Amino acid sequence: MTEAAAGSDRYWHTQVSAITPETVYIRGYKLDELIGLPFTATTFLMIKGRLPTPQETKVLDAVLTGVLDYGLEKSGTAAARYVVSCNPHVQAGLAAAALSAGDYGLATENTARFIRDTYAEFKDSGETDMDAFAEKVVAKASAEKQRIPGFGHQVFRYTDPRAQILKQIAVEAGLWDEPVQLYEAVHRAFVKLPKREHFPINDVAVLAAITVAMGFTPEESTALAILGTLPGVIAHISEEFASRKVQRLIPPETVHYDVPQRELKEDLAAAGWDSED
Amino acid sequence: MTEAAAGSDRYWHTQVSAITPETVYIRGYKLDELIGLPFTATTFLMIKGRLPTPQETKVLDAVLTGVLDYGLEKSGTAAARYVVSCNPHVQAGLAAAALSAGDYGLATENTARFIRDTYAEFKDSGETDMDAFAEKVVAKASAEKQRIPGFGHQVFRYTDPRAQILKQIAVEAGLWDEPVQLYEAVHRAFVKLPKREHFPINDVAVLAAITVAMGFTPEESTALAILGTLPGVIAHISEEFASRKVQRLIPPETVHYDVPQRELKEDLAAAGWDSED
Amino acid sequence: MTEAAAGSDRYWHTQVSAITPETVYIRGYKLDELIGLPFTATTFLMIKGRLPTPQETKVLDAVLTGVLDYGLEKSGTAAARYVVSCNPHVQAGLAAAALSAGDYGLATENTARFIRDTYAEFKDSGETDMDAFAEKVVAKASAEKQRIPGFGHQVFRYTDPRAQILKQIAVEAGLWDEPVQLYEAVHRAFVKLPKREHFPINDVAVLAAITVAMGFTPEESTALAILGTLPGVIAHISEEFASRKVQRLIPPETVHYDVPQRELKEDLAAAGWDSED
Amino acid sequence: MTEAAAGSDRYWHTQVSAITPETVYIRGYKLDELIGLPFTATTFLMIKGRLPTPQETKVLDAVLTGVLDYGLEKSGTAAARYVVSCNPHVQAGLAAAALSAGDYGLATENTARFIRDTYAEFKDSGETDMDAFAEKVVAKASAEKQRIPGFGHQVFRYTDPRAQILKQIAVEAGLWDEPVQLYEAVHRAFVKLPKREHFPINDVAVLAAITVAMGFTPEESTALAILGTLPGVIAHISEEFASRKVQRLIPPETVHYDVPQRELKEDLAAAGWDSED
Secondary structure, three states: OOOOOOOOOOOEEEOOEEEOOOOEEEOOEEHHHHEOEOHHHHHHHHHHOOOOOHHHHHHHHHHHHHOOOOOOOOHHHHHHHHHHHHOOOHHHHHHHHHHOOEOOEEOOHHHHHHHHHHHHHHHHHOOOOHHHHHHHHHHHHHHOOOOOOOEOOOOOOOOOHHHHHHHHHHHHOOOOOHHHHHHHHHHHHHOOOOOOOOOOEOHHHHHHHHHHHOOOOHHHHHHHHHHHHHHHHHHHHHHHHHHOOOOOOOOHHHEEEOOOOOOHHHHHHHOOOOOOO | OOOOOOOOOOOEEEOOEEEOOOOEEEOOEEHHHHEOEOHHHHHHHHHHOOOOOHHHHHHHHHHHHHOOOOOOOOHHHHHHHHHHHHOOOHHHHHHHHHHOOEOOEEOOHHHHHHHHHHHHHHHHHOOOOHHHHHHHHHHHHHHOOOOOOOEOOOOOOOOOHHHHHHHHHHHHOOOOOHHHHHHHHHHHHHOOOOOOOOOOEOHHHHHHHHHHHOOOOHHHHHHHHHHHHHHHHHHHHHHHHHHOOOOOOOOHHHEEEOOOOOOHHHHHHHOOOOOOO | OOOOOOOOOOOEEEOOEEEOOOOEEEOOEEHHHHEOEOHHHHHHHHHHOOOOOHHHHHHHHHHHHHOOOOOOOOHHHHHHHHHHHHOOOHHHHHHHHHHOOEOOEEOOHHHHHHHHHHHHHHHHHOOOOHHHHHHHHHHHHHHOOOOOOOEOOOOOOOOOHHHHHHHHHHHHOOOOOHHHHHHHHHHHHHOOOOOOOOOOEOHHHHHHHHHHHOOOOHHHHHHHHHHHHHHHHHHHHHHHHHHOOOOOOOOHHHEEEOOOOOOHHHHHHHOOOOOOO | OOOOOOOOOOOEEEOOEEEOOOOEEEOOEEHHHHEOEOHHHHHHHHHHOOOOOHHHHHHHHHHHHHOOOOOOOOHHHHHHHHHHHHOOOHHHHHHHHHHOOEOOEEOOHHHHHHHHHHHHHHHHHOOOOHHHHHHHHHHHHHHOOOOOOOEOOOOOOOOOHHHHHHHHHHHHOOOOOHHHHHHHHHHHHHOOOOOOOOOOEOHHHHHHHHHHHOOOOHHHHHHHHHHHHHHHHHHHHHHHHHHOOOOOOOOHHHEEEOOOOOOHHHHHHHOOOOOOO
16 A cells, blocks of 8 residues: 555556555455445445445345356256265365356356447447347348347246346336347347247346446456356255265266277277387 | 155255246245345355345345455465466456365365364363363364464454454354354463464454354355455456456566476486487 | 576475576476477476386376276266356366366375375384284274275275276386385275175275375375376367257256245245335 | 167267276277376377377377476466465366466467368368468458467567477378468468568467367367376476465565555445445
8 A cells, every 4th residue: 555656567456455454455445344334235346446326236136146046957056066076175166166157158248248349339330220220230140140149048938037127126226228228129120030039138138238237347247147156056065065975977867878899909000009009 | 846745866956946937946935036135135045045134144244245355465366367367267267266265265164163063072071161171172282283273363463353343243143152152262272372372363263153153064154255255356357357468477586496407318318218219 | 597596585486397588498308308208208207307217107107097087977077068068168177177076086195195194104103014003004993983095996896907907007117115015904904894895995096006106295196187087078078069068957857856935025024124125 | 888779869978988887988998908008199099089090199299298388487377376375275276277278378279270260261262372362361360450379479589499399290290281281371471461570380379280180179279288288287286285385475566556545434425325224
């Protein structure tokens, strides 16, 4: 702290926190004083660098709770349970679950980037009619066979009930702003495509939209989604420990083995190995 | 859900969550209805399987905020920044940070186990005088050169201010119960040892004590400590991305290289390799 | 390199490698010259700091190939496939597999420590009769209900064929030395226990024994076991990518769900939450 | 094995390995018989599904040894040492190192994809003059401000000595085929650009080229690069354990802290929080 001016040519720079002999400063506030605030509020402060309003805190609570359902129907839960069945350390299980967020699940950043970039293109274009611009976005994506992220759901058709609830909370908080309105216009254009009329904006997309509206980066959006799933992962790891099963394997009755037997010696010779090798 | 009775001989069992075509049940509650509760409360529900009281929620907020200070003075922050400087995926950074919790930092489970097990021995012993029992615990640990976890701090002497605040919150919540009182008795006996009089009960130990009092397992205690640090890790990962530095290395001026040059050919010959190998 | 003497008070010290403007020195040898040696030999050099003999290289080849079978019957393979099914990055899958090595599989370090420590106790004891000493080790472990690592196998009884092959290679290389001979004595004492007569020394134990005899630390022993499994993990990750399945879940027919439905509102009220909370 | 025909509708399919009560079949060969082959050869077998020739084994040895230099100048080494300084488990350190491979280091897959895709476009184009085609590739990349992966090195100018050695081994093995020849043509066109004349094809690019020529997928290429670095990571983890330092932090003299102090109470009020919140 005392070296605020000096040292700006050092290898590392940080504005996140600093320790003095008396206390820890988190984004400039004494940690001792922060204890007592809701964890969701201090999470916002830590990442964004400023205190949230009570309403922003409420919205972030909804975002984090919205991805709570990390059940056995998620790759990350399965990975975590397999890992700790052999290596009974909760750290290893949490790491495996975090690593399971990706392009095929939980990485809200793809939708967040789409919303952010599409809106930037809209503003740059000088156009004012969102629906007309959205039609072009969908036409271009169709022509280039590009997937638009965030539409469709494995179970729900036409509307995704959780997405609806999250949207309502965001609307009440004044966070349903132009970028996400443009995204809704893109959705309206999208469902005019054949066989797409029943594709809802899904819950992950609404989470992405809200985190963009709150000013989080796409990567922070994914990180918050991971954070929201970790209580479920902890619950599953505890359940795994309590099961007293060890060394989980993939149940044999779910596997098709296609491994025909071969002869090593003759195949080695055919590959050019002397018997001496 | 419909198969509640059937299937109990299956390879996997879970009481955490279940999906139906309409919704997701988290510990029996519809996720749609849970959205709106504080994330700290739903975290408690997810892990413990029951709703917390508002007071329990407040204590868990304090626990999670209490470990928020994941700065450059923590191994996990450093690991996360190094990882994402080369592999710019937030998942990888979060995993590295989670993996950095261990015996030398953040793994509150060691203290949690000590508190739990020492109290169990106390009850089994039939003794009623905590201080007398504590003297024996310390004497035995000294004799066996066993470290008692949770005493002492790198910076703070006699008292740890953050530990004091956390204790106060736990006392108000009625969570400063017999096991932790016994642990305090062990501390009183411990500081009678030479050169130990200034060792406070540190903040990690108070966190461990509170999580034990709330009924979390030792592993869940560590997991909650990790959860509390992740917002700080996210902040540092974002700062790393914003720095536009890539492929971070350990600054050469901080390294002592001790790698004398050797001759390969003669050393190979000395090790028994033909020139043909 | 030029600073060999200076800088010994720096934060980091290393004897592993150093870079100059012309080349990289690995344990003192130019990397350019090392290219051409078998990878197993350079692996030995890197970890141990000296060149192996051709025979040591052959033994290490056997150790690494000996754990190659990382199939769907291993927790780590399952974890890796689940992870990459959602996050298609090979790094994430390899990390998940490495994290799956632990007390219940592949962590040869437990057996390695037992062999090392038991032999140290034997030498300290001044005894000369291995079998007599081994009887006491087994009696003590039985009395304290301590498990002796490395005995018994899920499939094989009396002898483990792979362990036999590995032992033969170690014997030929002169690596079947006193510590492992003592371990065999412990095994002879162990199988005199009731219902233990069919417990072989298993393959993991022989791997641990060989790595101890070669001078690797227990942690290096586990690391080598992980290294040996990674080609199998890579093969499974490739197979997973080729399957074009995404977001793998635990097959529902293998799960018993035990999640009774509950009413949120009344349970919240019972937990002390106002309707306003 | 017995169910080779049946079960093809099961959730999992594998051709990698299978266990019988007598042995383990790796790609159809008995593991007991494979013990004795060089680990590099069994690594090739495991991943590619067929035995390598002795020459292919030699090339793969060169590839794996070529990335051995995982020193303190690599993000992954730093990450691994930070992790195990707090959590002394070798698994966690290896995982952190694997996670450090990415777009800014060690992920050879980017160059591998470029080589593969550029060659496919060349064949599709019907053109026969590699240099003419290469000029267009470079012109297009320049116009679209796309980076061509694999050119340039932090230290070496004009030629990268390690790349030269690896190329020579590949040429001798007959693996310097058309795709990589086209890539060299692209390089010849590239160095005609202003200020690019001293950019060599770097070692990572040659590794990528060789793995493509050997028939590995881009992801397998990255995985092999990670495998090649792990012995160095193991060496550094051992060095870290031996240092007896714990809880490594980023040396304060390398950090610029920019965390001005702020007042919590007034900032909370300004953000709309009641004093009661």
